[in-house]
Amino acid sequence: MSKLNETVPHRSFEALRRVDFRAGFRTMGMLPVLVILCGLIQAATIYVDGEGRFITAQNISIVAQQAAINTVLGAGMTLVILTGGIDLSVGSVLAASAVSAVLVSQVYGALGVVAALVIGLGLGLLNGALISSMRLPSFIVTLGSMTAIRGIARLLGSDTTVSNPELPFAFLGNGSVTVVPGLLSVPWLALIAGSVILACWFVLRRTIFGVRIYAVGGNAEAARLAGINVGAILLLVYGISGLLAGLGGVMSAAQLYSANGLQLGQSYELDAIAAVILGGTSFVGGIGTIWGTLIGALIIAVLSNGLILLGVSDIWQLIVKGLVIIGAVALDRYRLRGNPRT
């Protein structure tokens, strides 16, 4: 048997370099876009108002809070999309668990958090069970559950806004942790979102489960033939997405002291998907990172915040946001060109 060859042919070296560039682009991809976007908005506020109102400690803290819930939903969505699926139900799950959190907190106080997480996890596992055991397409299952769970959310709160002015976990939504007194404090919401991102990074990079998520998304049939229980992986992934939507419900309830089954979380799933795609995760599955999703969620939050600061009407905000998402998908295409799988 021949020994490990130290030299590789010239041509494959070239290929390696090119792919390294692409891989770098893949993970770093949108970070420059985020930086440029921040710079542009800062410059525009200086131009309009004579002073930079975007990059201030206070505004950055606001952006972080605005991005937090979408980051958490996007983290769950990243796992799902990495397996080649989609979860359209996260907005409805968020609403249902926020309503439950408030209702339970009226009687049992802080147990409302647990209730919301359990409901989110349960609904997510239900999605996962339908997708993995009955082999239904995830798009259709979660499209259905998005509608049905929206109904459940309204049912739970008798189609009214439920509220609790004494919400014991309201500090999660509005409080901050002081890191350096008088100088730096981090909102709880941002802290939660950051922890979720770190946890997902750990799962994806450092656990068996994480490697298998990539394997299932990269080639489900090969994964099955390699002895991976594909159904179990899918079940867990949708369960996690539901759990994180439940956490999003807690965060949202904590922010508002209340929850409304009809309005809360409307079209949040689309923002979450947009964050994942902006972050460079491929819709085909198997390619993507959690850091990309964080950057994607920040881009969306910065864009909204900046357009508001500049006094752009919300109609134009929608149009700009939409165009940015389409531009990102065009980038996705460029990235996938020359992919060995195509």
Place this chain on the structure above:
Amino acid sequence: MLEMRRISKTFAGTKALHGVDLAIYPGEVHALMGENGAGKSTLMKILAGACSADPGGEIWMDGQRIEISSPLAARRHGIAIIYQELSLAPNLSVAENIHLGQEIGRAGILDRATMDRAAEAALRRLGANFGPRTSLAALSVAERQLVEIARAVHARSRILVMDEPTTALSSRETDYLFALIRELRAGGLAIIYISHRMAEVYELADRVSVLRDGTYVGSIQRGQIDPDTIVRMMVGRELSSFYKHEHRARLADTPTLEVRALGDGRRVHDCSFAIRAGEVLGLAGMVGAGRTELARLLFGAAGDKSGDIILEGITRYFHQPREAIAAGVAYLTEDRKIDGLFLDMAVADNIILCTIENDARFGGILDRARGRQRAVAAIRALGIRVASPTVGVGLLSGGNQQKVLLSRLLEAHPKVLILDEPTRGIDIGAKFEIYRIIDQLAGTGVAILLISSELAEIIGISDRVLVMREGRIAGELTGSEMNQENIVALATGSQASPARRAIQ
């Protein structure tokens, strides 16, 4: 009428065709035969304009040199091809399919009435019992084939190429197709007929041309067609010292793996055999004979089955591949890109994926360093040429990809190793190395089932050979019976060969 001269074709460095000559006359059924990979399909693709020949080859028609640069050009010259996988749109009607790409209309508006009339005329000529408005989805495979032929008739094609047209047909449908082919021949059409089935060629062909390893071996006329001659032409004579065979099967009391009456009721029927430790059992047969289906059934990858699988004396029933892997059965899939490798993932991850539990600490947390060590050891053991274990496996050559996949299986320390076409699409040097790896594994006591369409390979490294035909084991060959003529005879079911004696 048609002459192809000195046609060569090079795919990514390997030569698929070496200066092939072929002459076709009007009103003949010209059978084209050869082993899998002999170059038949490539030659026909060149004729169809689906791929272009290397410079130097010429195609002449009616005494004039023509260029076939695209499928459209082929159609303009009256060449029509019916592929194994029919190229029709199931969501359209029969008439729309017949006119596909040549729709009749004015200013972009379809003239359905004219299209239907023309389609109807072609269908009637062929004796079809369905009309032009029928949706293609409602038709059987045989009827769809008829639509393809109708398309060729409608386009006034003069040469019709049929690639294994009877694979999916019942015997009655086949009879009908043959009658139709004879009728078309009487009408002056030239038909190039590709088939593995000796009986069909014998019944139908006016002339037989044989390809082997991309070269033209020769043609024989109707009077001289006999199975033995064709088989000899197909397999050739030279057997090299290319194959390594130093291991010796162990004479244990119980075989490592015994399979009894395994079947799925569809493509595999009543297959029984046994493999001992340290033995390489070859499984030969034509494409579609059910070899891969048998392997997947054995591996628990193909759903319901009947029959028993006895591994080291214990009867097992594998519902899922992971159960088979846990029991010590590993399967190298036929197509490493489609259902083997994770092309986006690193070489290291591809190698350790199956046995990743070994690298994990409590709670499924990975020890990446340990995994990498294991991957590096595997890369060294099989001599995989890669700059670093973190390189994406999609960038490797076919041979190195195959070795990555093989080392993933070996990480699980299998007792039974099923190798499905382990050397397909890899270069000669990598083949050589894979043969050595197989021989060494057998030497360490692994029981190996080798599926291969390359006869020389299967004879060169197997201890015994099973031959499958139409989902059943047609016979077993050992010792000196293991030659190419006997295998081809069993695989095609030709009557006149002495190998018939080997069938129980």
